[in-house]
Amino acid sequence: MSQVNFEEFLRDRFQIQFKNQDLLTEALTQRNYLNEHPEEKGRDYQRLEFLGDAVMQESVTEYLFKRYPNWHEGQLTEMRIAMVQTRSFAHFARVIHLDGAIRLGKGEEMNGARQRDSLLEDIWEAFIGALYLDQGADVVRKLLNETLFKAIDEHFFDQFIDFKSRLQERLQAKGTVDIEYTTDAEEELPDHTQRFTASVSVNGKHIGQGQGKSIKDAEKAAAREAMQNLDDK
């Protein structure tokens, strides 16, 4: 669990300070915590999660739509699926230290819920819902620019995309093709890990090359490059 204070982190890293503190508290509160603290009058995070889920979907959709003006809706949908999902939201909840700030019931705490992806996803959405209400769409977009959207350039979401299947689907949409992967090189790096280089060709024509720690990773990188080359045409 993160030892960083979430509210200090929000302020120092993103210059965000909630006007309505109750909204933030609601986003961080799990139902069983309220059952154990009947003196508290607040609500749990579920209504804010309902809102934040839709805000996330809309924000990511609008960003992808504008960033990739030449992608068709199938490519946009695929990228959105990779971004708007449990593992992605749980990851970014940890990145901004939301995990340590959740107000959890004792039983849930003992069961390890604080590190469970499904809870972290809910809390991420609830937090985004609270942020949207308290600070508006522009501040949400700014936070996403520095987290999810930046991660596109760092190829974070590539792990969730099966580029080899996607390339195959795309090439075969125009008829039967012969897709071949070849391993071009295998090196040992100074840190004693291996690096593989792979190429992909279609009907004998080279269309992409990539590198990775395994043959599988190198082929995936080659397929990704081939997709990119097809997009740029």
Next chain:
Amino acid sequence: MSQVNFEEFLRDRFQIQFKNQDLLTEALTQRNYLNEHPEEKGRDYQRLEFLGDAVMQESVTEYLFKRYPNWHEGQLTEMRIAMVQTRSFAHFARVIHLDGAIRLGKGEEMNGARQRDSLLEDIWEAFIGALYLDQGADVVRKLLNETLFKAIDEHFFDQFIDFKSRLQERLQAKGTVDIEYTTDAEEELPDHTQRFTASVSVNGKHIGQGQGKSIKDAEKAAAREAMQNLDDK
């Protein structure tokens, strides 16, 4: 098919005039139309539909969240499902005369696609996506205020909600209960249609009453009133 000119209607009824006419054209263009008009350089509606779908989901979610501060997420979700669906969007596409404005391929036209709910849903979403890009979120909200959101007060979405099942689920969540519907009255109206009045009681206690053109409709109205009474508590 509507004989009203869509763009004139937009201007006269909602004071909306597109700055970027190409965006509106794209939202109204079906793929086969482009296949038949290779001289046209534009795109079909599918990218804008991808955007508009998310804008609709977010707009309806935010509206329901703010309008019903005491509803829990289950109630909000149920209402959103009734509002964000094919039959609903197709209905409002016809209301604003979108149906007559679609640029459709000849084959699709002959197959009656212009009156197909699934196409009208797509075109509604694409139009909302174009409106959002061209005019911004406030204008989208204004249009929805005068169409979908107003229809809540006119009980338009009630047809999509099974109030009797919902009431039963809600009452039984707290243990076994005895729910009973009784028909209180049956009248003949001046136009020779019938009007029924029904009541619903739980464990012998009256909790709602409603009227309708059939016993079934009257019981549904009674269940709806009972749900409302439970909400107001």
